[in-house]
Amino acid sequence: MPMPMPMPMPMPGAVPGAVPPRPPVPPQVRGPREPRTPWWQRDGVISRILAVAGMAVTLIGVVMLLVLAAQAGFFGPVPRVVAGAVFSAGLVAAGTRVLGRTGGRVGGIAVVATGVAGAYLDVIAVTVSYHWLHPVLGLAVALGVAAGGVGLAMRWRSQPLAVLVVLGAAVLAPVLTTRPVLLAFLIVLQLACVPVQVARNWPSLHAARTVPAALATLVFVAGAVLDVPAGERVWLLTAAAAVALVGLAGTIVVVRRRPTDVAASLTTALATAPMLIAPGMYHEWLDAVIIASTTATVLLMVAAIAMVPKLQAYARIPGHTAMVTAVAGAIAALEAGVGATRPATLPVALFLLALAFLGVAGQQRSRGAAGIGSAFVVLGGCTLWNVAGPGILASRNRSEVSLGVATTLGAVLALAVLAVALWCARRLPGMASGSTVQWIAASIAGLYAVTVTAVSIGVATGAPNGFVLGHGAATILWMIAATVVLLFGLRKLAAAPVVAKLALGSGLLVAGAAVVKLFLFDLATLDGLLRVAAFIAVGVLLLLVGTRYARAFAEAGADSRSEGNTG
Structure with a gap:
């Protein structure tokens, strides 16, 4: 038989059954805080800054070779173009070799991005400055160069490479040309990155591919609102529509695969901005209304698809994309309404x-x-x-x-x-x-709308006293509406007290407004039998409502007393 465990002896002076106090917890001593590394000593920061700076300076040199050398008469067109192409190809080859070495990813990406962007600028110069390529063929070659650059970015899984290629070409392209053809080359960059966005979740590339094309088109269209030849307006409208369509289609393709990609929806808002101001280029109201109506129809259709279950099951458009297109479509619809009225x-x-x-x-x-x-x-x-x-x-x-x-x-x-x-x-x-x-706001707005309706009808009839007839009818309609609402509230007094309270409050507000209007405005404005009719109608309705109001509350009090006696 096991021996029982001995009970612990209580401390002297301790209360029997009380919980003994816990020993004090020694304070924790924190060690010295590790010093934070300055930003300029962190791994990769300085190397990235130097790489981006080197890329910028090199591309500026390429632009000088293509433009400034031509202005100064240095070399001939062929040596300049060939030198730019060979230099760009050499940079791509060198960057590819550097990338494979230890610690060479940052430098390799920057060198390759410089080469691809330089090649893109070379194509722009060949097409726009030297006219060696037809614009359509030049845009096709530019699309191939951009696709090759972003293709390397996909292969190396490098978002910075894709962003640097796009921004490097887009930022320096205006140095080569400021004509509307510039918009076409920026739209090519926007289009070339759409397949990348489908395969990779790169939010920075959304902005890089959309901002240059959208902002440049926005600047051109805004300038055209002031003054621009009719032929150029067609090209600018085409560019604005292309930016919007590429942005919208690219966003829809992306969000169907990644519904949480909010960056794609935000870029859609920016891409549609040029189309929202494009109607301002046209002084003929019909042209402006057609452009705004078409824009509104397309955008609102995209937003409506998300609300139809059968279509949404196929389209899979998330709520944030539908919201952006709905807001942009509403703005376009507003423009159409203002232009057509x-x-x-x-x-x-x-x-x-x-x-x-x-x-x-x-x-x-x-x-x-x-x-x-x-x-x-x-x-x-x-x-x-x-x-x-x-x-x-x-x-x-x-x-x-x-x-x-x-x-x-x-x-x-x-x-x-x-x-x-x-x-x-x-x-x-x-x-x-x-x-x-x-309900209070609706009551006030309703009184105003009823008054406008009655007075407008009276004036529209063309009768000599149409104005006073309208005001007399408005006062009577106010009181009729108050009566209907009050009677409705009294009927709901027992069954739905909350609804009754709202109805009674609104009805009393309208009735009070009718009486105030009757004495402050109608008494001085109306004349003859119309004044008499208004006072009689309002008075009879007040008597009716007052009688029914008193009876309803008397019945409610009697019912409550009978229930108390029964209890």
Whole structure:
């Protein structure tokens, strides 16, 4: 039989059953911090800086050989071109040998990139400066040189090599020519890198291949907005479309393989920028509208594909790409709407766009589409305010000049937009907390839209007293709307208290606004039987609502007391 373990003896003065205190933990002594190595002493930093500097200086020398030597009369065209080609080929061969040696990767990459970029610049000079090659053939040769350079980068798995090849050729190409043909050679660089982006996840190459072509095209197009010959506008428009299409197609191909590649989507935004300002080159409104509409159609179709399940299953376009194309397409649609309308009809175009985006947002529960639709709502409201603001609505003379069928249609669409916006807000997740603010804002905007509609219809009829008829009808419509909302809220008082609270608050706000308008504006503006009709209609509706309001709360109190007695 095992012997029981002896119980430990308590310490003198210790309380029986208490947990003995823990011995103090000695403080940890930290050793001396290792000194940080200065950046200039880190492995590879200085070598990379020297390599890039050497590449830049060498390429500048190549450009001097091709351009400055020709201006000074040194050598002949053939020796200059042959010397540039032989020198570039020698650099590629030397860089390949250096790359295979120990520690030669940095230098080898820089030397090879210098050679390929120099060869590309040599092709540009042969095509543009000496005209030895037809532009089409010159672009084909340039594509082959660029493809060879980025092909070596893929083989060596070197993103810096691909980036240096593209940037080296793109940065110095404007020294050889500043004509629009420069854009074609930059687009060739952008196109040659698309297969590399599909096979390699190189985000820096996204920017390197897109920024030069997009920025150069943007500068040319922006200059053409001021003044440019008609024939050159066609070439610039073609270049802008090519940059946008190469950027968009390359992005779609890339993100189908790597859905998380956000850099590809961002470069699409930059690539489409020239097309967004291209309509400004055309002074004829129809040409500008056709360009903007075509751009909007293509971009919005790409965004819409992501929302159709069957098409999305095949296209596999991620959300960030769809968002970028949707925003760019919305900007192009805005340009088309502004170009195709006059100030009086612009609210109609903006509200139609808002209805489209808000409808899609509600159907797909898309916050991005809701944000774009909300932006169009704000723009449409501002333009409607501009053509039918309070100052115009309060003045008979100004209303008869500014209001009409266009403002009527715009105000009716504004009411439709409010209804769709409220429906969309209910379907979007996380929007319930802002319901009170939404309903108050919708009530105020609805009152304004109803007033514009009524006064515009009255003015559009051409009747001598159309202005006062419109204002009288607006006041009555305000009170009718308040009555309907209040009665709805009273019906939901027991079943849905939250909905009832919103409806009652909005209804009381509208009813109060109707009474204020009746005494502050209609009493001084309306005359004769119209003033009498407005006061009687508003008074009867107030009596109806007041009676129903009191009865509803009395019934609710009686029900609560009966439930208390039963309990």
